[in-house]
């Protein structure tokens with residue numbers, strides 16, 4: 001059943017809980033074991049309209065706010081599932097929505113809203129530039145009605161399961177512009193229409209099931225009509241979208257942390273060793289309680305960042321701080337949950353070792369803890385920059 005546009009946050013949470021009940025731990029373990037994309041789960045989210053909540057109603061979405069999207073992702077993760085298979089569809093579209101022309105929006109957004117077009121891939125990171133995005137070397141050179149793309153992206157997740165990719169490329173040399181952030185442009189690349197020899201997607205084997213890839217461009221022609229916004233201004237457009245990405249991923253971390261704290265406290269209550277529940281020992285009980293306290297504190301920061309985003313306030317710092325606190329809380333919860341389950345934590349059937357691996361990602365991606373601390377140290381506290 002397609003979601004009702006007037007659903008309250010609580011109704012959305014309950015509906016996602018019901019949807020996730022059809023995708024229990026066993027389902028996720030199987031996907032993880034086979035490194036398989038959770039196609040059925042993603043399709044269920046598309047069919048019910050929950051993946052297009054942020055798309056305005058005029059383009060076929062439900063026109064809800066980021067808070068609704070956070071609730072969806074948090075609930076998926078709290079159930080033991082993983083929204084990483086499709087979360088990009090929620091935030092990547094924002095760049096097109098905010099900076100695309102009316103023609104582009106009319107062309108692409110209705111298909112993204114009804115699921116016939118998947119915009120799951122976001123190509124920013126490159127092997128040689130890492131976090132230093134302004135040093136990317138993938139170029140887009142105008143040639144008649146097209147741009148010709150050459151270069152390589154790494155860690156482009158879901159590229160094999162996406163029709164479209166939002167791509168950041170250099171349209172002007174870094175040395176030729178007055179600011180390194182200028183001369184970068186954003187394109188909507190139609191992966192399905194790309195000529196065979198000009199686009200190669202190679203999966204990367206990783207410690208988690210994340211469908212991530214390397215993408216190679218060899219004279220890939222992209223229509224100039226697919227340039228989003230103004231040429232050379234792409235860095236700003238991408239940064240805009242990153243706030244939503246960070247807040248949504250922080251919500252996923254809160255879901256992971258709550259899943260792990262629940263697992264740990266349930267196990268600690270049931271498991272008896274030395275004739276009593278292990279959770280009666282404060283050496284076991286207190287770390288779990290501490291993980292809970294940190295999770296709930298982080299959740300407040302996520303709520304604050306989300307409410308700032310939804311009311312149109314500047315929220316770069318809040319989004320970063322929310323992502324940092326939530327990813328540290330989920331990592332702490334994962335470590336404590338492992339310790340609580342003892343040897344059984346290593347048994348796949350408990351889903352703890354899987355979550356332990358999955359949630360570790362978020363201290364590194366989409367932006368690492370160090371880079372967030374650097375942002376706070378320099379932008380908020382005014383200390384000198386290290387780079």
Ligand SMILES: Cc1cc2nc3c(=O)[nH]c(=O)nc-3n(C[C@H](O)[C@H](O)[C@H](O)COP(=O)(O)OP(=O)(O)OC[C@H]3O[C@@H](n4cnc5c(N)ncnc54)[C@H](O)[C@@H]3O)c2cc1C
Pocket residue numbers: 121122123124125129130131132154155156157158206210212361364365366367368369370371374386387
């Ligand atoms: C599974 C996975 C999925 C991903 N999906 C995508 C995707 O879909 N699209 C995409 O574009 N990218 C994606 N990424 C890339 C991700 O955003 C980057 O890995 C992340 O931003 C870190 O960049 P890096 O790996 O190049 O690390 P580097 O920039 O090489 O940094 C390595 C380490 O050094 C630290 N460091 C670097 N510079 C400094 C400094 N000045 N001060 C202090 N510490 C510093 C960093 O914090 C980090 O811990 C993904 C990554 C992974 C692992």
